[in-house]
Every structure is written in structure tokens, then in C-alpha cells.
Amino acid sequence: MMDAASAVWRVRGQHPCARDLQRALGCSLVTANLLAHRGFVSEPEARAFLNPNFETLADPLKLPDALPAVRRIMCALDRGERIYVFGDYDGDGITAAALLTRLLERLGGDVQVRIPHRHHEGYDLREHVVEAARAAGARLIITADCGIQRYQEVASARAANIDVIVTDHHEPGPRLPDALAVVNPHRRDSAYPFQHLAGVGVTFRLGEALVQAIGLPVSKYRSAFAELAAIGTITDIMPLLGDNRVFVKAGLEQMSSTRRRGIRALLKATGIGDRPVTSHDVGFVIGPRLNAVGRVDDPRKALDLLLTRADEEAEALAMELERANHDRRDEEQRILNAAIERILTHNLHREPAILLDAADWHPGVIGIVANRLAERFWRPTLLISMDDQTGVGRGSARSIPSFHILDALERCAEYFMEFGGHAHAAGFTIAADMVQPLREAFLAVARSTIQPEDLQPVLDIDAELPPHCVTRELLSELSMLQPFGHDNEEPVFAAFGVQV
Template identity: 45%
Template sequence: MARYRWRVRRADPQRAARLQKELNLSQQMAQLLVARGYEDPAEAYRFLHPSLSDLGDPMLLPDCERAVQRLQQAVQRKEPVLVYGDYDADGVTATALWLFTLRRLGVPAHPMLPRRQHEGYDLHPNAIDAAHQVGATLVLTCDCGVRAHKAVDALNAAGLEVVITDHHQPDSTLPNALAVVNPHRSDSRYPFADLSGVGVSFRVAEALVRTLRCSVDEFRQSVLDLVAVGTVADVMPLLGENRVLVAHGLQRLQNTARVGLRQLIEVAGLSSRPLTARDIGFMLGPRLNAAGRMEDAHLALQLLVEEDAEKARTLAKQLDQHNRERQKLQQAILDEALAQIEQEALLQHRALFVRSLGWHHGIIGLVAGKLMNLFYRPTFVVSLEEETGLARGSIRSIPAFDLTRVLAQIKPLCQKCGGHPTAGGFVVALEHLDELRNLILRIAQQELTDQDLIPELRIDLEVKGYEVNGRLMSELKLLEPFGEGNEAPLFLCRAVHVIGSRTSRDGRHLFLKIRPEGSTVLDAVLWEGGDNLLEPDTRLDLVFQPEEDTYYGYSTLRWRLHDYEERLDSCLQ
């Protein structure tokens, strides 16, 4: 029985034929590209061959010229600069990029990162004391600041100048900073809006380097590893300029000159093979993020700027330990939330709302994501604080439930709330929590249907088994790096014969021998599908991702199944 709604993308045959001819592609690859919106041969070529020459002019970013002029002045004067970042991997890599760049230019740059449990996200007035301590009159933000109106006013009143580089959505009005560089500004002329925080920092820093007539290529090669890590870890869409930055950044990361990143790669067990965007998202990023979640993000920043191998090794091990502790804490909160869902029959609602005393603020967002994926409905995970009289919530949502609209409706009840369509957070007084919960559940009940709560699989192409061959596998590698917005392709193959099936020793996974029509016998696997043992001669429609299986030391083709539907003609046999 299919667990998902299947949606097969459509491809115009004539446009696909043109693409196939002009780019010398297989028919299947051409159809896939057209189905994903790459109909023009020149556009498709740029997508398949990401080039740094395709990046826009950073001076098209709003206020970039003003920011560069002020930073150029700091370089000429060798004046101290306070770099104020964020505690996640995007903010930490952006901070490291600015420290590296400014220090190379002779500027005594000093970092400051907020603490999740104390200052919280965004520019904080305590930057005033930090700037005075290092003798800085200029505060440069990265990955924050575009909504920090009060903090910027406080810094201005203290005689400090503020240059903001950020990628979050701005308010209708901007802070009263010397410069506010953000590609989401309504007056932005920059061709790509979805840069990460470190991506915006990279473009502004490049503009500074270019203005100072230093080598732009040398600068790019020295920091693209940081840009790739921050962009992927922040789950930015790997399209447009992000695709270019991550593709080239992964190449730099493979042989990075940063001692700290080399040690982190080794501690994560990734040093023996080519790195992928998935390695950043699931191995490197979580270890960097663990510092800000569990203790202090300065630990991750220290790793990125450390030049001594032994010290870097110690820091990498500390981050690894923090990540293990984070995983244990996350599992404990998840188990408690699952028990609450069962005991209180919370699945009767079209949104999940779980709460408990003392859940760690740095973890509840991860738990919300896990629950949302598990039950596929908007999920609100709330930590209760009796000592402050507050409840702090983290939200993760599905495409059918736009959180920006929901946040606007709950804002009057909250002391603080914000986010974007699929993720958000709020702070509310405990006395208003039940009212907030009832409002959220009522909105979800009104806006969502039962159909909305069935996840959708977007299938790129329906194929015959024999069409998934060596040539197509080679072409699919051109689509990498895979990630948000550029997921690995999914294919649909119908009437596939099951030759045999077995489960893994622990019963969790399903392994199949299959024979698609016109093809040889192939291996297939359905992870977490051990409850679905299939009889021989069953015929299935399969949604799958082809992959190279190197488990036994050599490469073979395997189909990784995402879903299947048993055919009616199979049931009638």
C-alpha cells in the first residue's frame, strides 16, 4: 500500500528532444531536466556545469557599496572591528569568514556570538560593552541584524556605527544602520535572493577584496569551504548561486587548508571518501551546531579559526561529544513527546501540540522536525518555564500550512514570534498558553484537509527498467550537489516482478530481488520497510532512486525504494 501521494512531473516532449540534441544527453536525462524547469539549453548547461563566473555583481546588493566604503576605511586605518554573528553553523561560518578576511587585510577583527540561552538570536545591546572593550567603533553583523531596530538604536546612541549583512526577511522598515545589506530587500537589484548568511558575507567580502585590488580568485578559493558548510547546514535551496557556491565549496572542502575543518572531517569519519552536501548536512553541520545548542558557539568558531592541529583535534572531539549529548537529549525529549501524543490521543488533531517542563530550548526545534516528518502535520513543541512564567515554542510545518499566516494570527497572544512558511518560534506567557494552543488547533482544523496530511512524492520521470543504465547514472551525477530544492531524482517503474525478499537481521529493513520488464534481476532496498515482506511473483509499481552500492567493495546498481503499490493484476493471480 502506497504511503505517499504520487505526483509525476510533466515534461514537454519537443523541448526535451531539443535539449537532448543540443546538449548530447540521453532522452531520460533531457526529460528530467525539462520536468524540473530547465527547458532552455543554455540555462540547462549552466545548471549542469555550475561556474563561479555566473555569480552576480555583489555591488548590486543594496547598501553593499556603503558597507564596502566603511570597511575599506577600517582597513586603511587598521581600526578594530567587532564581528557579531549567530550561534548556528551559518552564523559561525560567516563570522569565521569575516575574521579570516579582515585579519588578512590587517584589521584587528574581534568576534562576538550570542548565547542561545541568554541573549538569544539577533544583535543584542551587550555588543556595546564588547565593542568598547576591544576599542571598536564599527560593529559588523553577519547572519543577523535586519530586524534588530532597538539594538541598532542602542548601539548608535553609544557612538557605534553598524553595518548589517543578513539574509533573513526584513520588516517593512529597516534598522537605522550605516548599511543594511540583504538580498531580500524590496529595492535589491541582485539576481539571486536566497543566499545564506555566510553567502551574503562572502559576496560583500569579495566586493571589499575587489575594491582593494586584491586577488578575487585567491580570496574565493580560501573561503568557499566555509560558504559551502554554512549554506548546506542552514538548509538553503541548492539552486542558482547556492548551487555554484556549494559545488565549488565542496571541492575546496575536500582538501581544505583549514586545520579545524580537516580535524572535524576526520572525527566525523569522512576522511576516506569524497565529501557530499549530505555529509555537511548530516555529519559536519550538526557537530558545529551542537556547540550553540548545548553550550557556547564560540567553541565551533574557535575550531574554524584554529591553526594548531593538536588544539583543533581537541576542539573537534569536544564538538563530537557535544553532538552525542545533543542526540541523547533529543531522543529523550522525542520519547517523552511520543508518549504524550499516544496518552492524550493528540493525532485526532490536524496539528500536533506537545509541551513539558524543562525541555531544552536548543533541542525542541529538532524534535519538532522529527515529529513533523513522522506524523506529517504541523508540529508545535513547547518548553515550559515555571521560574520565568514563560513558554518557548518551536514550530515545523508542512507545505499546506503556511506558518507566516499562522504567526500573524497568534502574534497578539505572544511576547515574541517569528519565522517563515515552514519553521518558526514563539514566546508566550504561561497564562495564555492554553488559549494559544486552542487557537492553533482551530486554525489547523479549518485550513487542513485529511488529504493535506498525506505526504507527497514528486516523481521526476516514469521509466522502463532497462532505461536506468550506466549512461543515465553518469548523467545523474551532473545534478549534484543534491539537497534542499535539488533533491536526488525519483523514478517510477511499473509492473516490476518480485523474485524474492528478506529482512535485515534486526527486522527493520527490506531487501528485494526484482526484475523490471526487459531488464535483468536487480537488488532493491526499502529502509525501515521490514514489516512489508513480499511474496515471490508479486508485481509492484515502484518509486525509487537508483544508486551505486559499494558495500562489498565493488560497485553495483541498486534501487533504493521510497514507496510502492501492489498491482491489482498481481493480487488477482
């Protein structure tokens, strides 16, 4: 988290539309100003934001290739074909895989599901996964939160007479895999109006389209699966706006009375219990535990937790996730301390970017540490966990708002074996002899791109708010801005001249 004391405080003034919005909504000027600064300048926009509901969402068939995907899944269900669901090993991929698995099973499908082991198998669809699907007799592979750049593996599946439906939200490469369907809102030809779905958001909407096509009540589907969409969306730090706000609000409300034994056990184990679940609970309590087991242990345990129908198994798995989270935190602190010592000892923070590598850093934890270092030193940060036996390193990159990390990695593409990600986070693999050339090239990109002012963190203050203006009515209005999260942060107010 940004250090407020070292940041430049930037207090937002009154938005030109705030007064009109105040009159239209009948709310306080503080709330109207907040909404206007967040882009909701008209009454319809503001009311839609304050009252998110499924009826405002676009037709899920506007997702690219959603229709052929639905038709192929229906065909598989009708024929009794085996469907092989393959998900990513993070919280987004796990919830997406759980959603697809349970939905298809409820529709009578013959489903096998697999989550790769981060350290033994690596990320994304691989040849050995295609072979496992073939050996299992699968006729259809559906990816969850992965697959958008697995060209050879999709081709191998087709050669084995296995159709592939890719559901993903990561940026496509220069071409699409030759799959039967590629359902991704980031496709250049996408007509879907909201790009920023999580992987589980893509599967959730595809599931809606499937249920509608079969002729079942979509309201029951939403009630059954919105909580999985909420967990994956928050955990993957997607913007809590548009479609995501609808999923998350509905899902959080469902979680407090969830029928999923695994979620219920995790709420109990973490001390949340029966109280209303918040986006903070998911982002800082539930999500980290789902991710932790994939970082330091086997992510299948998190998937099993979401799928189990047995209370005893749910409680045992919840405790395993607790232990994994403790191990993750210990390892995270060890790596963080070592990295900070190297940065300060060698004055690496005087450069506009940071790149460190070590052989004793856990590859499942370096992403979290990279994020903490980026926030502490306010610089794009790359950390690499080297495997001395194979000579290959796994890297994680995190950035600051003004620096598009994936664009920067693309300018250094010649040094990577593989890479991919988003504007603020990315991952890659690299040969040991390419680390130093990458360091030089990446720093050159950073020096040519980052301006001095970019390296000064800024704390945006939503408004100056004297203590006497804080009323019950205002707090009630502000609560309507929930759920809070990425791109819809909790409001920040400042009171000046206060004597403590």
C-alpha cells in the first residue's frame, strides 16, 4: 500500500457537474462530487452505478464466438461426450473451472477438470494436458482463464479430433489459436461492450448464454454461480465497474448464506463467520488463501474446496488453505527482506525500474513481493526465480500506473522464452544467460519512457471533509458506492487544521 506520508496529496475540486447531479439524485454534494469524478456525470449513469442489476448487462452472445461455443457444448451434452475443463492455477482460474464443472455436471455432462501444478507443470495449456485429455477420452476441451496464445497445443488437440473452446480474458497475441471458439472480450472483433471481465466473468456470461439456449431459468443460474464470479473477479483485481460490479454485488450478498460447503468452511476458518461478506473480505482474506495453496502447494486443493459436497472434507481443506497461507506469508517476508536489502545496498532504487533474480526465491511468491516492492519504491519491478538445474527462470512483473508493463516486455521480447500479462502485471520465463541482457534492455526502456514525475506517488483525495460534515446520512449515501475495489476505491477524505 502507498505510503501517504511520502506521496503528493492531490485534492480534487468540485466537478462542474456535481451541483446538477446533486439536484437530480437528491443526495449530498459530497456524494454527487464523488460520483462525477468517477465518471458518472449524468443521472442515468449515476443511478445505474448505484443500483447494479443483471438486467443492465449486454446479451452474453455478443461475446465473440459465444454462439458456436454454446452450440458445441450443447452437442457434447446431447451426445454424452466427455468434456475436459482446464483452468489456470490462480483464484480466477480456479473459480472459473469450478463454475464450468458444476454447471456442466448439473446439465448432465460427463466432466473431468484439471488445474495444473504451478511448479511441476507450469502455466497454461500444454502438450501433456492435451495428451491427458485424449487418454481420458475427451472430445471437447474448455479452457478457463487461459489458452489465448497456445497455438501449438490447440492444433495438437484438433489433430487428435478434440475440439477446443478457449475462454480467457488475457490479451490476445498477433493471431488467435485455431480453436473451435475463442471467447475473449479483448478480441479486436469483439462486439461485447465491457472488456474488463475476469476469466471467471467470461465463463459466467458464457454459462448464462448456455442456460438461456437450453431454456432453463437464468435467474436460478445467477443465484447459484454469482458468488464464484465475485470471488474470481475480486481476487484477480479487476475493475469493480460495469458487469463486474453486478456480479460482485450479487455474489457478495449470496456468500453470507452460501450453500457451498467449501466457502462456508473457509468463512468459518478465517473468522468471517455468518456476518455479511465484503469485497475486502474476499480481496484480503478469501482470495489470498485460494491463491496461496497454488503458490506453495497444490492448487487442486482450492478447486476441491469449491466443489466438495461433504462438510468434513470442506473443513479439512479449509485448514489446509490456512496452513498454506501461513507458509506463503513467511516465504513472502523472507524474499521481501532479501530484496530490500539488495536494493538499498546497491542503490538500485535510483534507477527508474528494478530487476532482481535469485535461485532461492519461491516462484509462487515472487509476484506478491514484486507488487510490494513496486508500491514501496514506486518503480516497475521484475523478480526472477532461477532454477539452477534447468537454467530457466520464472519471472513476475508489477508496475506503477504510468508504465504499461506488458508493452515494455514486448519491447524486450527477444530475451524471453514466453511472456504475457496486462498493463500492470505480467509473467514470463527466461533462460539464465538472458537475464543480464534483459536487465540492460528493460532499464533502457524504462529510462526512455518514465518521466521524473512518474516516480513520485500521488495520493488522490476525493474531497476536503471537515469532521462536523460527517453525518449518518452521508455515511449511508457512501455505503451505496460499495462494493469497493479496483477502480472503485473507498473514498479518501482529508481534514486540515485538525488538532489531535
